[in-house]
Amino acid sequence: MATCTFWIDGKQYQAEEGMNLVDAAKENGVFIPSLCYFKHIDPPLGTCRTCTCKINGRHDPACTAFVKEGLKVEVNTPELLDMRKALIEMMFAEGNHFCPACEKSGNCDLQHMGYELGISTSRFPHLFKDRLIDYQPKRMIMEHNRCIKCRRCVEEVFTKDGKRVFMYINRGNETQVGIDYGQEAKLSEQEAENAMKLCPTGAIIVRGKSLSQPFGDRKFDLESTQQHFRHTITEKPKVANFEKKTIATVSLAGCFGCHMSLLDIDTDLLDIVELVSFNKSPLTDIKNFTQRCHLGLVEGGCCNDENIETLKKFREMCDILVVMGECAVWGGLPAMRNTIPLGECLEEAYLNSVTSEKGENTVPYHEDLPKILDRVYACNEIVKVDYTIPGCPPSANHIWKVVHGLLWGEDYSLLYSEFKYD
Ligand code: SF4
Ligand code: SF4
Ligand code: FES
Known part of the structure; x- marks a missing residue:
């Protein structure tokens, strides 16, 4: 086939005429x-x-377009980048992606x-729909x-005698x-x-097969498909004109993993202690604020009324409020209960679980115990949040880079590997 010349974001490229635009762009970097x-589904979905x-x-999908002489394509305009992000954010908000x-x-x-x-977070509220998890198929769940309704399985999975399996x-x-x-x-x-494997998400799971690959060997463990991929955030402080700052931290409805991650910075913690002092924090065991803080770090969302009270106090006492980890950002694993009525969750935990005493018929209740909320709330549903650090948990380096950057305000880049957690 003949080679043709086409344009992406004002730059000239060449590819075989009639080639799929996504592939032709990829071939040109x-x-x-x-x-x-x-690639193998023809026509594209x-x-x-x-x-x-x-x-x-x-505005057209590139995967259904083919290159031809003189084709002019815009890929990375601010409007398009934001629209693509919004689409993916909607998918995360619409399904339950833990x-x-x-x-x-x-x-x-x-x-x-x-x-x-x-x-790093969705601009749309999570719907927490309660959809079926179907265990009836013989091999699959x-x-x-x-499911993002991409239609791949419907179009591609057939039995040997040509019968459709999904519809x-x-x-x-x-x-x-x-x-x-x-x-x-x-x-x-x-x-x-x-x-x-064909399913782009975890909607189709084969019993006994899905966790067989160890960390490090999985498809997306190593590299970004984009060269030089970085998120620009902030840079290390210029220590010459630094002023010691005060930080507070708290763990709400989280597992304490983010705080463990804070400590993972090992001996560098000694340098940090020279730059910041800790006020209210499980790290210092200071239980109440003794002064206003420059920055507050919050782990975990809100699952009871005490969490809400604590979070509001943090907002009041901290100039900059940063939430770290998935639980604080949008509810995380504790929010798995958001798809189930609270009464059922409590019955399952206290009356029907395998570890419940036989004949147990009491769900713990006492006026001194914090009241459990109808669902788990992300921190930004309760107070104004200034910054979020995603991850489960975020790495120690990532957390401290963000904190440094915010407190002393200089830009630096965050590498793909530092931004990636799963
Ligand atoms: S790994 Fe994929 S399918 Fe699984 S919860 Fe995350 S986004 Fe959803
Ligand atoms: S099950 Fe998977 S392959 Fe099928 S439509 Fe849903 S996301 Fe796509
Ligand atoms: S519409 Fe092009 S990749 Fe889905």
Whole structure:
């Protein structure tokens, strides 16, 4: 086929005429984010819109476009970058994506795209829908809370005699992927595994197979697909004109992992102690504020009324409020209970769990105990939050770089590997 010349963001490139635009851009070193696009599905699905670019002046998905002579494409304008981020954020808010507890973590295209686009939190409220987790299929588990309706499985998974295994059911907002149990049972072990790999999220899980890859060997463990990928935030303080600052920290509905991460900085902690002093914090065991602080670091969201009171006090006493870790940013793992009514959660925990005393019929209650809230709230639902540090937990270096940057205000870059947690 003939070679043609086309343009991306004002730069001239060449590719084979008729080549898919996402692939042609990639071949020329330009990253166009994509999610539902799968090279072998022809025609391309075009369902997720993550790859939307301006193509000859129109907003169109790049994965359904083909290069031709003189094609003009805009990829990285602020408007397009923000729109793509918004689309991915919506997917995270619409489903229940608890990555640290997900079998697909590290091999998940949706999670990877979140990292690639530098998404640290969603601007949309999480819906916490309670969708079916279907254990009926013979080899698979269908986790409908993670499905992004990309249609890959519907179009690509067939039995040897050509029967469809997955299909869309219901309509509009209620659309979901159905599974034909009879046909699924005919799939070989390998075919079932292929379906799991084809799914860009952790919606299709094969029993006994999904956690077989160790950390470090998973698909997205090593590198960003974008060269020189960095998030610019802030740089180390110029110690020459530094003034010692005061920090407070607290753990609300979290596991204390973020605080453990704070300590992971090991001997560098000695340098930090020269730069900052700690006020109220589990690290100092100072239980009440003794002065106003320059910066407050909060781990965990709010699951009871005491958490809310503490968080409000932090907001009042700290000039800059930073929330660190997934639980503080949007609820994290404790928010897994948000899809289940509180009464059922308490019954499960105190009356019906395997560790409950036989015949137990009391859910603990005392006026001195903090009152449990109807659901777990992210910190920004309760008070104004100035900055968020994502991760479960964020690494020690990341936390301290952010703190340094905010307190002494200079820019530095955060490497992809420092921004990536799963
Ligand atoms: S499907 Fe992907 S994005 Fe969703 S919880 Fe699993 S790893 Fe995270
Ligand atoms: S189950 Fe997976 S492959 Fe199928 S539509 Fe949902 S996200 Fe796509
Ligand atoms: S990757 Fe192009 S529409 Fe999904």
